[in-house]
Amino acid sequence: MKRTLSLLLLSALSLAAAQKVATPIAIGIAVAQTSNASLFGQEQVIGAKLAEKFLNARGGVGGTPIKLVFQDTSGDEAGAINAFQNLISKDNVVGIVGPTLSQQAFSADPIADRAKVPVIGPSNTAKGIPQIGAYISRVSAPVTAIAPNALKQALKINPKLKKVAVLYAQNDAFSTSETGIFQQTAKDLDLNIATVQKFQTTDNDFTTQVTAVLGENVDLVIISGLANDSGNLIKQLRQLGYKGLIVGGNGLNSSSMFPICGQYCDGVIVAQAYSPTQSSAANQLFAREYKAQYKKDPPQFAAQAYTGVQVFVDALKVLDRKKKIADWDLGELRVALNKQILIGKYKTPLGELSFDKDGDIVQQAFYVAQIKMKDAKNGTFVFLK
Ligand code: MET
Incomplete structure (x- = not known):
């Protein structure tokens, strides 16, 4: 009896260990879709979805599409932890773009780091974020x-x-x-x-x-x-x-x-950390696509979220050329994906970027804008020279 149980347990464990990567390839998006932080999160959702549509239309990862899995973090630490846990253990994502706030990242990122799941911070700008752990990087330039x-x-x-x-x-x-x-x-x-x-x-x-x-x-x-x-x-x-x-x-x-x-x-x-006029081909495409849909220039938080998804896809493409993603063991893929993210160079709407040894973004150009209001509700960010 005891023996049967332990055998069962063993095979369950090895099943878990041998879990293949699902197709379409699931990438987690853990941002604030509710609470006051959703003022930023809404722009992040739009940016991430644009990346999904745009990158899948161009063949996804070697012909396999990606699928974003959204878990609302709300605006606090508990919400971010819950979203991360769901994405890691239930949705079996290859990695996570999120959370919205640094305040949340300091609580939720260690969970992904311990589980060896790569996290790309799309808007966390506090000092010390990439230093949380080996699996934590960011595309949001620090304060x-x-x-x-x-x-x-x-x-x-x-x-x-x-x-x-x-x-x-x-x-x-x-x-x-x-x-x-x-x-x-x-x-x-x-x-x-x-x-x-x-x-x-x-x-x-x-x-x-x-x-x-x-x-x-x-x-x-x-x-x-x-x-x-x-x-x-x-x-x-x-x-x-x-x-x-x-x-x-x-x-x-x-x-x-x-x-x-x-x-x-x-x-x-x-x-x-982003300008709609940034001259790279990647940004011209992104800005055009965004403008066609939303009738205004893309905001920084949308561009950074788009970039986070793109970095995952670009890194996945490199690994896919070595062995088709669907044939990878999920745990092994997550580890290899994190390594690939950190060594890659990316042509993104933020310009060309890479990561330093901690996983912090290495970005070429920054900008300053001034708010110009048209009326009590509508305005624009005017970029200054
Ligand atoms: N940069 C912020 C942070 O790191 C998030 C968006 S703007 C308040 O928490």
Whole structure:
């Protein structure tokens, strides 16, 4: 009896170990489709789906199509962990593009790393993300590469800038990481930080912080937060009379924020890891396809999510030429795929990219844009020279 049981157990185990890769090839997308973080997540879903359609139309992986499997992470750690676990153990994906927030990545990525499932972060920009583990990389350039550009641009617009106020969401890993870079860069540029104010991503009323900022007579305000909080903060800053320049971080890099701050978003300076005018053939195709469908320029979060899916497909193609993907053992494929991702070079909408030894993106060009509102709900990011 005992022997039969252990035999059964053994064969179940070896079955699990010998699990083949399903076709179409499943790639997991774990982003925020609900909660406030879905202001970014919606753009990521669009970008990922465009990649699926576009890459399958061009033969997928050596003739085998890919299939995206979506698991909503919502906006918190528990949601991301749950989504990752489902994708890894239930949906048997070859790898995961996600999650939306760095705050979620620090909790969910270690689960994939332990399971040896490659993760490509599509928007996680906090310091330390690729260092979570060998299976974690990202196509979203870190705050260290992005944030300083916005401050330099603010100084270009107003070379007389001297006194600045810094505000950040203290309960969010990305925001605390980004404000560190903003504050260091401000000091490096000889700006005088008159006040540092904290808030929560769940806050709606910023009277205390705005009052403190107005009391300092600053000529630049620098904000690190997510979309809803930052949008409301900007609105209240302007309504209470602040007239100077505003630099927003990555959390302000979405038109989903426009209805929140409305006309008050006008003029906010935001650094970019993507430009719709980037001249590569890969971007021209992506931007054309996006524009045809959505009647506007593609946003950064869509371009990065598209790139995440593309990197998986490009790396899978290399492995498929050695042995058809359907013939691989899933566990072995995940390991080989991670290795291939890290050594590859990719022609993407973000330009040509590769990864450093930790899995951080090596990207050629960055940009800065300024928000231009047409009315209370609609606006654009105008790219600056
Ligand atoms: N860059 C953010 C992060 O790493 C996510 C999107 S913008 C708030 O959490």
